[in-house]
Amino acid sequence: MRGLNHPAIEGIDLVTVLAALGDPVRLGIVAELADGAEHPCVAFDFGITAASMSHHFRVLREAGLTRTRQEGRHRRLTLRRAELDRRFPGLLAPLLAAARDRATHRT
């Protein structure tokens, strides 16, 4: 079984976080996760291949933005909201608001 790497929040670099979010699909995933719920990976639909989605999920996980939970054959995602709020105080709320606003106006 392939291990799922979740970096410690203290070691997360702001540049890595911003680079991870500087992509329309990844920002869209995070905008959906902003509701605080756990989302099945299969539920995200951005009109791209499963392989591409898998890549984006990995980038988000390795940047410390998301936590992936394996449950049988399925994976579920949550935003590491509380940890990120501690690491980058005040950043997530306006960022997620802008991301959701963007998603609303593009769909």
Place this chain on the structure above:
Amino acid sequence: MRGLNHPAIEGIDLVTVLAALGDPVRLGIVAELADGAEHPCVAFDFGITAASMSHHFRVLREAGLTRTRQEGRHRRLTLRRAELDRRFPGLLAPLLAAARDRATHRT
């Protein structure tokens, strides 16, 4: 004379802004501009070539983050702070704080 393109703030995409900031040199430039002052381009020193710096200045300008003013043979940069605050409410302050914190701990 080469024109300096400054996109209208209303058309600036959050993804473009985040991608522009997801680079250590560009985030470092913006962290220095966070003081609100106008900085001569030649004053930034990240230990890379002038051509590379020129590229990073252009990416920041085209992403709507900075305003470049030509003065004779020199260029001076400011952060488009007020416009960005209108476009992405509440985002800049915590982002710049985190960027400055990062710059402080790395220099």
